[in-house]
Amino acid sequence: MTPELLDDGSRDLLRVRGLHTQFLSDRGLVHAVNDVSFSVRRGEALALVGESGCGKTATMLSVLRLLPRHRSRVRADEVSFKGRDLLGLDDEGMRRVRGAEIGMIFQDPRASLNPVLTIGRQLTESLEVHLRLGRRAARDRAIELLESVGIPRPASRFDDFPHQFSGGMCQRVMIAIALSCEPSLLIADEPTTALDATIQAQILDLVSELRATREMAMIWITHDLSVVASLADRVAVMYGGSIVETAGARRLFDAPAHPYTQGLLASLPALGEEGRGRLTAIPGQPPDMTRLPEGCAFAARCPHAFDRCTLERPPLLPAGKGVPLREQRAHSSEKQAVSAEAGARAACWWDG
Amino acid sequence: MTPLLEVVGLKKHFSVHRGMMQRRAGSVRAVDGVSFRLHRGETLGLVGESGCGKTTVARTILRLTEPTSGRIVFDGVDLAAVSPVALRALRPRMQMIFQDTHSSLNPRLNVGRSIAEPLLEHTSMTRGQRRDRVGELMSIVGLDSKLAGRLPHEFSGGQRQRVGIARALALKPDLIICDEPISSLDISIQAQIVNLLADIQEEFGLTYLFISHDLRMVKHLCDRVAVMNEGKIVEMASARTLFREPDHPYTRALLSSLPRRPGRS
Ligand SMILES: Nc1ncnc2c1ncn2[C@@H]1O[C@H](COP(=O)(O)OP(=O)(O)OP(=O)(O)O)[C@@H](O)[C@H]1O
Ligand SMILES: Nc1ncnc2c1ncn2[C@@H]1O[C@H](COP(=O)(O)OP(=O)(O)O)[C@@H](O)[C@H]1O
Numbered sequence: 296m297t298p299e300l301l302d303d304g305s306r307d308l309l310r311v312r313g314l315h316t317q318f319l320s321d322r323g324l325v326h327a328v329n330d331v332s333f334s335v336r337r338g339e340a341l342a343l344v345g346e347s348g349c350g351k352t353a354t355m356l357s358v359l360r361l362l363p364r365h366r367s368r369v370r371a372d373e374v375s376f377k378g379r380d381l382l383g384l385d386d387e388g389m390r391r392v393r394g395a396e397i398g399m400i401f402q403d404p405r406a407s408l409n410p411v412l413t414i415g416r417q418l419t420e421s422l423e424v425h426l427r428l429g430r431r432a433a434r435d436r437a438i439e440l441l442e443s444v445g446i447p448r449p450a451s452r453f454d455d456f457p458h459q460f461s462g463g464m465c466q467r468v469m470i471a472i473a474l475s476c477e478p479s480l481l482i483a484d485e486p487t488t489a490l491d492a493t494i495q496a497q498i499l500d501l502v503s504e505l506r507a508t509r510e511m512a513m514i515w516i517t518h519d520l521s522v523v524a525s526l527a528d529r530v531a532v533m534y535g536g537s538i539v540e541t542a543g544a545r546r547l548f549d550a551p552a553h554p555y556t557q558g559l560l561a562s563l564p565a566l567g568e569e570g571r572g573r574l575t576a577i578p579g580q581p582p583d584m585t586r587l588p589e590g591c592a593f594a595a596r597c598p599h600a601f602d603r604c605t606l607e608r609p610p611l612l613p614a615g616k617g618v619p620l621r622e623q624r625a626h627s628s629e630k631q632a633v634s635a636e637a638g639a640r641a642a643c644w645w646d647g
Numbered sequence: 648m649t650p651l652l653e654v655v656g657l658k659k660h661f662s663v664h665r666g667m668m669q670r671r672a673g674s675v676r677a678v679d680g681v682s683f684r685l686h687r688g689e690t691l692g693l694v695g696e697s698g699c700g701k702t703t704v705a706r707t708i709l710r711l712t713e714p715t716s717g718r719i720v721f722d723g724v725d726l727a728a729v730s731p732v733a734l735r736a737l738r739p740r741m742q743m744i745f746q747d748t749h750s751s752l753n754p755r756l757n758v759g760r761s762i763a764e765p766l767l768e769h770t771s772m773t774r775g776q777r778r779d780r781v782g783e784l785m786s787i788v789g790l791d792s793k794l795a796g797r798l799p800h801e802f803s804g805g806q807r808q809r810v811g812i813a814r815a816l817a818l819k820p821d822l823i824i825c826d827e828p829i830s831s832l833d834i835s836i837q838a839q840i841v842n843l844l845a846d847i848q849e850e851f852g853l854t855y856l857f858i859s860h861d862l863r864m865v866k867h868l869c870d871r872v873a874v875m876n877e878g879k880i881v882e883m884a885s886a887r888t889l890f891r892e893p894d895h896p897y898t899r900a901l902l903s904s905l906p907r908r909p910g911r912s
C-alpha cells in the first residue's frame with residue numbers, strides 16, 4: 296500500500312524529532328525520554344517495546360501533551376501531525392485533535408472511564424460529539440462497537456456502570472471508545488496486557504481490520520513480543536529513555552542488531568527445541584532513570600561493552616545488511632528520524 | 648509410588664449476590680470437577696484463559712479457600728479427613744509463589760522479616776538461627792543478605808519475586824504452587840526467575856504446579872500440561888505432545904499466536 300502524500304508533501308502522519316521529557320520527583324530529575332525521534336505513516340502499525348519504566352508512556356503522553364505541566368519538562372525539535380505543528384496548538388485545538396483524529400487507549404482502563412456515567416453514555420457521547428450522530432444512531436453504533444470488542448449481549452450491558460464490568464471488560468470499552476471516532480491514528484498503551492488470550496486475539500483482529508479498511512495508523516505500546524510479531528509493520532525498541540533499535544518487524548525477529556534486542560529474543564525459550572537446559576537470561580537490571588550513565592544505558596548489562604560505550608552515548612544509525620556498522624556511520628553523521636524508508640537502525644558502538 | 652498430590656473431582660462454587668437486598672442470584676462454578684495427579688519432582692503446568700479457575704484450584708489445594716466438594720490427597724493424607732493439628736503440620740510442606748509481588752509482601756516489614764515469618768510461625772528457631780537461615784535463603788535466590796533490612800518498595804519487581812521465592816523455600820517445602828510467577832515481571836527479568844526456579848527445583852527436589860499463560864515458559868519448564876476451560880480440565884498431556892499435537896481449539900489458538908523463533912531455528 297502506497298500512502299498518499301499529506302498536505303506538507305511528506306508521507307508521515309505523525310513525526311517526532313528530538314523529544315526530551317523529564318519529570319521532577321522526590322528522587323531527583325527523571326530522564327524519562329532522551330532524544331527520541333520517530334514517525335508513523337498513514338496506515339502503518341508501529342510497535343513500541345521495552346521494559347517498564349523505560350519511557351514508553353512518557354513518550355506518548357508528551358506527544359499528546361497530556362503530562363502535568365508543573366511536574367514535567369517536555370521539549371522537542373518537532374512534533375507534527377498531518378503536517379500541523381502540535382507544539383504550537385492551543386489547548387482547545389489539541390483537545391480536538393485528541394478526541395477526533397487521534398484515538399487513545401490508556402494503560403489503566405478503570406481510571407480512564409467515568410465512574411458515574413453508564414458504559415453506553417460514555418460511548419454515545421463521543422459519537423454524538425465527534426461524528427454528529429443522532430441519539431438513536433449513536434446508540435445503535437455504540438452497541439455495534441461493544442459487540443465488536445467482544446462484550447457479550449451488549450444491549451443488555453448498555454446501562455451498566457464501569458464498576459459492574461470486570462477489568463478486562465473496561466479495557467474493551469476503552470478500546471471501543473477510542474475506535475468510535477474513526478481516528479486516523481490510534482495510540483494504545485499496553486491495551487491487551489490485562490486481557491486473556493482469546494479476547495486479545497479478537498481485539499487484534501478487529502484492529503487489523505480497521506487498519507485495512509480505513510487506513511488507520513497505530514502506535515502499539517507493549518512488552519509482549521508475540522503481539523508485536525502478529526501486529527506490527529515496524530518495531531521501535533526502547534531502553535533507558537531512548538530508542539535503541541528500530542526495524543521492520545520481520546527483520547527485528549530474524550536479525551536483531553542491538554545487543555539488548557538480541558538478549559531479549561535469546562532469552563525467550565524456544566518452541567521447537569527439545570530438552571530444557573537453562574535460558575539465556577540478560578544479567579542485571581534496567582538502569583535508574585534518575586542516574587542514567589553518560590554513555591550507553593545498556594553498558595552495565597551488555598556482553599559486548601568496551602571502553603567507548605561508557606564514555607559516549609551511541610546515536611541511532613543504520614544497521615548494516617552485512618556492511619560493517621562503522622563504514623555506514625561514516626556516511627551518516629546527521630541525526631535522522633526513524634522512518635519507514637530508513638530500514639533498520641541501532642544505537643550501538645559495537646560492530647558485530 | 649503414591650503421587651505427592653492427588654486431586655479428585657475438585658469443585659468450588661461461589662454464590663453471587665445482586666442488588667440492594669443481596670439476593671442470591673446464582674453461583675459461579677469457578678472449579679467444576681478437576682482431577683489430576685502430581686508426582687514427586689514433577690512440574691505440571693496449568694494453563695487457561697483468565698477467569699477459568701486456575702487460582703481457585705491453587706487456593707483450594709492450599710486450603711486458603713474451602714472446596715465445595717472433592718478430595719485433595721497430599722502425600723497419602725486426605726486433607727479433608729485430617730485433624731486441624733495434622734493439617735497444620737502439613738502446611739509447611741506446601742507453599743505458594745504469587746503473581747503480584749506488591750501485595751504478597753507486607754509493605755511495612757523489611758524483607759528479612761518477611762522471609763523469616765514462616766520460620767517464626769512454624770519453627771522454634773532462635774533469633775540467631777533465623778537470621779542465619781534468612782541469610783542462607785537470600786543467597787540461594789541470588790540476593791545480597793546485606794539488603795535484608797530494606798523495605799519491599801525499595802526493590803525491583805524481579806528482586807521482590809526473589810524475596811517471595813526465598814520465603815516460600817524457608818520451611819523446606821515439597822510442593823510449590825507458582826501462580827503466574829513471572830507475568831508481572833519485565834521481559835529481561837523473566838528468564839532470570841525461570842532459571843532460578845529450575846535451579847532450586849533441582850537442588851531441593853521440589854514439585855511444582857506452575858500456573859501461567861505464557862506457553863513458551865510452560866513448555867520450557869513443565870513435564871506435563873493441563874489446559875483448563877470454564878472450571879474443567881479439557882486437555883492434559885506431556886508438554887511435548889501438547890505442543891506437537893494440540894487437541895483443544897484453545898490450545899491451538901494460543902500456539903498459533905506465538906512468534907517464530909527469532910535468529911535461530
Ligand atoms: N471470592 C470470589 N467470589 C466470587 N467469585 C469468585 C471469587 N473468586 C473467584 N471467583 C470467580 O471464579 C472464577 C475463577 O476465578 P480464578 O481467580 O480462579 O481465575 P483464574 O483462572 O486464576 O484467572 P486469571 O488468569 O485471571 O488469574 C472467575 O469467574 C471469578 O470471577
Ligand atoms: N509523573 C511522573 N513523575 C515522576 N516520574 C515519572 C512520572 N511518570 C513517569 N515517571 C518516570 O519516568 C520513567 C518512564 O516512565 P514511563 O514512561 O511511564 O515508562 P513505561 O511506560 O515505559 O513503563 C520512569 O522512570 C518513571 O518512574
Ligand code: SF4
Nearest residue numbers: 591597604643644645
Ligand atoms: S554501545 Fe556498547 S554497551 Fe551499548 S549496546 Fe552497544 S556494545 Fe553494548
Ligand SMILES: [Mg+2]
Nearest residue numbers: 351352402484
Ligand atoms: Mg507505561
Ligand SMILES: [Mg+2]
Nearest residue numbers: 701702703826
Ligand atoms: Mg489467577
